[in-house]
Amino acid sequence: MSAVTPEEENLVRLAVIGCGSLSTKRIFPCFPRLPVRLVGVCDLDEAKARQNARRHGGEAVYSDALKMLDETKPDGLVVCIGPEMHAKLAKEALARGIPVYTEKPPAPTATEAWAVAQAARKAGKLCMTAFKYRYAPAQAKARAIIQSPEFGGLSNLSIVRASGPYKNLPGNARTEFLLDFCIHPIDQTLFLAGDLDEVFAVAPTMDNYAISVRFASGAVGSLAFSCRGSWSQPLDRAEIFGAAGQQIQLVDQIFLRYHADGVNKQTNEPRFCTAGGDSLVETGFFPEVEAFVAHLQGKRPVEQIPSRIEESVKSLAFYEAIKASAASGKPVKPARFE
Ligand SMILES: NC(=O)c1ccc[n+]([C@@H]2O[C@H](COP(=O)([O-])OP(=O)(O)OC[C@H]3O[C@@H](n4cnc5c(N)ncnc54)[C@H](O)[C@@H]3O)[C@@H](O)[C@H]2O)c1
Incomplete structure (x- = not known):
């Protein structure tokens, strides 16, 4: 051959x-x-x-x-x-x-x-x-479930993320916990819940955030970000609720459990030890590069790229709204770019 x-x-x-x-x-x-x-x-x-x-x-x-x-x-x-x-x-x-x-x-x-x-x-x-969360299979499944009629509409989303220490040096973006680390869960939040309406953040220091949000859909959410955890065990959890009895759990970015009224509906639980999983795929790293290459081959139009720059602008506006709210002590609506 x-x-x-x-x-x-x-x-x-x-x-x-x-x-x-x-x-x-x-x-x-x-x-x-x-x-x-x-x-x-x-x-x-x-x-x-x-x-x-x-x-x-x-x-x-x-x-x-x-x-x-x-x-x-x-x-x-x-x-x-x-x-x-x-x-x-x-x-x-x-x-x-x-x-x-x-x-x-x-x-x-x-x-x-x-x-x-x-x-x-x-x-x-x-x-x-x-923005790898947009390409990780568990996250994409969660978004599809949230948008499905049987979920009844998102009511509440709560995310906890923690890392090891960040230096938060002034004027050095790479050392800023909220930008360098939290931009992933910030983008993940918009990917799962849709556009933001308003945010209220409490942050006594640059390594510790308690954030309440209201989405354009009317759903609410809470985000807890801390870099007072450990780099050997970063924490990544999401609990998502539908209209009545539907609940999605996302753990470590790659595991998903969806149940409704106690009945297990769907899971994403890759088994790496038996070759049943591929961590480069499950974490979204491979599918995002694959999507770019497919686009360049003419196989995937711009509209089918979930992390195009227009979406990323919204994530940075969310990040800035968190900072502005933490500084002012008031709720802030994110800037809109059109
Ligand atoms: N998606 C994720 O999960 C994830 C994880 C870690 C880092 N990142 C991001 O990846 C980016 C890089 O992070 P890193 O840890 O690899 O950093 P790094 O410092 O290890 O690598 C950056 C490289 O860029 C090179 N460089 C700097 N200026 C250049 C220039 N003008 N022209 C050519 N090369 C230049 C440096 O020499 C260095 O080798 C950051 O934006 C970081 O936030 C993403």
Whole structure:
């Protein structure tokens, strides 16, 4: 049997900027399972770029991101650095007509993310954020259940997330607990419950948040975020209630139990030890890269990408509303960008 040619496989020419911890552990390992040609690999630290290119078949190595974009002219760009560079490089790529996938957060502020959304709109190209909860099977099932007629409409959602310590250094987004860590449950909340109406937050310090929310649907919710937990056992729980007797439990992002009036209706309980599960899939890391590649192949239109930049703008507006409410002691409605 003859091997499939690159043309037959419809290989996507991808470039990556940022070869640090996350991309090396969670993004590059996705490529061998996808129809991807890695045409450029870039990091300010060229040794890191060289190492990842060697391990994953990268065709060219760069320390200058713009030079790589201009020389390789990729079909798509992956950026994994930090919020400021995500926004800056996304705009550079979009101005060149190149679709972009950035890690979270897509920008340091909602206004800067909105500027990226405008650039994507102007270019007519996708910009998506790696908000992995939107791609994790348990979370997607929970959203489908919440939206199903038998759930009767969301009434109450409660999320508890905890990590180990964050430094919360002024002006350093990567060290800010609420932005760097909590942006995931903030985005998860909107993914599950829909648009926000109002938020009231109490936060005696930047590592401890008690948040009450009302959604546009009229449902209510509470979020407890703390970085006074442990990195060896980060906590990730959600309890979600429907109209009468329906309850969904989400644990550690990947486990789901849905029951109604005591009857078990649905579960997502992967068994990794028996090859029944794949942690890269269950955590959403693989499906989000897969979605980007499918889009670049023309198989998945922008509207079917759940974490497109317009949605990420809302998550950053939610994050800013939490901060504003904690600072003012008053309920805050999130900024709207249209
Ligand atoms: N989705 C998740 O669960 C998750 C988990 C961890 C981190 N992240 C996010 O991933 C991003 C990266 O985190 P990390 O832990 O890998 O950071 P890191 O510091 O380990 O890696 C960042 C890399 O970017 C490179 N870099 C910086 N500026 C550059 C430039 N101008 N051009 C090219 N390369 C440049 C650095 O040399 C470094 O190698 C952050 O935004 C973080 O919030 C996401």
